[in-house]
Amino acid sequence: MKTTTSKAASSGISCRSVCFTWRDSEPTVDVLRDVSLDVKDGEFVSIIGPSGCGKTTLLNVLGGISRPDSGAVYLDGRPLLKPKKGVTAPTPNDIGVIFQDYGLLPWRTVRGNVAFGMKMSGMPKSEQEGAINELLSKVGLREFSSHYPHQLSGGMKQRTAIARVLANQSRYLLLDEPFAALDFQTRLMMQEFITGIWQEFNKTIVFITHHVEEAILLSDKIYLMSARPGTIVEEVVIDLPRPRNVADAKFNKYRGHITSYLQKEVVKSFEEQRTVALG
């Protein structure tokens, strides 16, 4: 396979010709094929694609949780993981990951979970207490600081998880379908919330979603992925002023474009599955 030659950007996350294969199953499954993308400092980038296209795998590769079979991820121009040579995890202060199922520790309170994120941040102990309080206020959970995860709603759980990553002072936030399990209204609220966090804390965000409207509403740029093996098919720059209006004509144009693309890919992957099943 030919390697893409463009140089990695000197700031932000760059992903160059990443390939990833699942070897746990027989036959092996090609999940990612030659994925290249760039996330500039301060950008809000979404990745959207049909279910099972490898979005989560891509995010795991970007976050240093999984190692690609070939290709590489660069953070500010330096390789994050050298392919085929032991996992060198990125420094946690650079990249924080937020999962769909929150990943909160059930035996810790909201405060305890946020403190868990701060522990390895290198912040002096004496400052941590105050910093945690401030974060809890920012995410609107100050009054719930001694609640346990099972006593919280989905939106609150996800805000706790976000506060935990903010506590770690990561510059990059990778979010894997963070709002997929939330109801419609909570989802709207959380979209506002994450925009606020992005602007206030000057974060760079990579956002995985299958929700077209959400992606257009939030992102500077959307990468469209193909059905498996996933690869980047198109880069859509969302040129709309914020705050954005979902009823806007231009918004609808983007929505139409992306939705019809997705529809095509979904049909394609469905056809493929049928051929495999029948074949």
Add this chain to the structure above:
Amino acid sequence: MKANKDTLISFVCGLASIVAIWALWELTAALGWEYTRVMPPPSRFLTAFADSGFKIGIGSQAASLPESIASSFFRVFAGLSIGFIAAIAFGTLVSLNIWLKRFLLPIIEMLAPIAPIAWIPMALVLFGIGNQTAIFIVFMGVFFILTIVTVKLISTVPQHLIDVAKTLGYKERHIWFYIIIPYIAPGVFTMLRINFIAAWMAVLAAEMTGLRDGLGAIVMTGRNLFDHDLILIGMCLIGISGFIIDATLRFIQNKFFWWDTNQGTAAHK
């Protein structure tokens, strides 16, 4: 509010049935039924006990009641605590390496089915008659099974929790400490509660085989002296104490190990 009411109703019902049995027992004794000669009712064995000045046995061999209760409790809690901590430590150690697991787990699995009571003769030879023997037996009663449970539960810790810790900068050894052990602790503790009964029985059996004090020794002394009052006192105390210890363990679970990470094994109660 509702929960409180339910608890109260359960408590009252439980108490009522105990009182009813007691009343029936006293009644039949008052009517002179034959069985009450070997099973004297509480009014009789309690007064007999009070008359003896709450002493178990006779002469210099006598042990006081609080002493007997305290030694049984001490033995059980010492054995359970050491077993719980050692099993988590050992199970964690075994899980660190696939080869350790392959070599050591079969041994553990073979030792686990040996009933704690079966360890008594060997313990008596090893430690003689004393606290060590009793503690050792309780320990043997819980250690192997808890080690197996620990190893099993460690393999169920969800990968995403480990990923969370890794992306937050936690190293391997931190992950054991902050994620894996807290994750498995409630399940292991539930198993401890389930196995407590076996350990409890084993301690009593050990006390019957010659320890001077302890609740088991009360029953045995009663038998040796043909003192039915003493036998019944011993039996009642054993029942009440076992109940109290189980309630204590339940309290510890609700207080310290309440989170429900393994629906299958950790009864969240």
